[in-house]
Amino acid sequence: MPIGRSESGRGARAYGRTTPFLTPDPHPEECRNACAGTRRERRRAVAPRAAEAGRARRGRRGRARDRDRLETFTATEAETIEAFVDRLIPSDANGPGAAEARVARYIDRALDGELAPSRPAYTAGISALERWSRTRFGAGFASLPAVQRDAVLTDLERNVATGFSPDSRTFFDLVREHALQGMFGDPYHGGNANFAGWDLIGFPGVKLSFSAAEQQMDVTVAPAHKSTVDYPLFSGARGNGHAH
Numbered sequence: 226m227p228i229g230r231s232e233s234g235r236g237a238r239a240y241g242r243t244t245p246f247l248t249p250d251p252h253p254e255e256c257r258n259a260c261a262g263t264r265r266e267r268r269r270a271v272a273p274r275a276a277e278a279g280r281a282r283r284g285r286r287g288r289a290r291d292r293d294r295l296e297t298f299t300a301t302e303a304e305t306i307e308a309f310v311d312r313l314i315p316s317d318a319n320g321p322g323a324a325e326a327r328v329a330r331y332i333d334r335a336l337d338g339e340l341a342p343s344r345p346a347y348t349a350g351i352s353a354l355e356r357w358s359r360t361r362f363g364a365g366f367a368s369l370p371a372v373q374r375d376a377v378l379t380d381l382e383r384n385v386a387t388g389f390s391p392d393s394r395t396f397f398d399l400v401r402e403h404a405l406q407g408m409f410g411d412p413y414h415g416g417n418a419n420f421a422g423w424d425l426i427g428f429p430g431v432k433l434s435f436s437a438a439e440q441q442m443d444v445t446v447a448p449a450h451k452s453t454v455d456y457p458l459f460s461g462a463r464g465n466g467h468a469h
């Protein structure tokens with residue numbers, strides 16, 4: 226799962242997806258080729274990026290229509306965080322990613338609750354991310370094609386992006402940690418929508434008991450697709466109206 230790298234230097238993905246971070250930035254070579262070619266060659270070099278940028282704009286419009294009511298973020302902040310976590314945990318052939326699991330929704334809601342102390346860090350970090358994105362590529366982060374978003378996030382992870390307090394790696398790690406919570410936590414809290422994260426890793430969900438057959442080795446347990454608060458024993462936790 227492209228959620229950056231672990232401290233050991235290995236990718237943190239657990240499902241065979243490769244990380245886009247800490248890979249060489251491809252743009253210098255592209256620029257040299259484009260500048261050295263004819264006008265037609267330049268147009269061909271730019272066209273794929275323009276097409277990808279167009280797809281990104283259409284995707285943002287679709288996400289805005291589908292977005293849940295915001296509780297903490299502004300619309301602009303939500304767009305930036307959605308774009309951020311989408312590159313940390315992208316949808317691919319292995320299954321759904323942060324967008325389908327509503328990871329940004331989890332972060333937005335949690336910042337109005339247990340994660341409220343992190344709200345100032347998000348306000349400052351998102352502003353710094355936007356400034357760095359415009360410095361690097363001349364556009365806001367959510368407007369960039371995927372390869373340029375990855376380059377910006379690589380700068381944050383490598384701690385070379387400036388303008389962050391205390392530094393860019395701290396903000397990268399903060400969002401990464403919360404993205405993991407939103408992807409794989411209990412759906413009651415707003416993320417892991419439709420149990421996307423649990424299905425991705427083969428976790429059957431919350432079950433109060435397992436049969437003898439289900440406890441055998443190499444047995445696939447049918448998903449329960451239940452949140453903790455779906456059981457009467459824990460139903461008292463339903464206090465803030467959030468539902469999966």
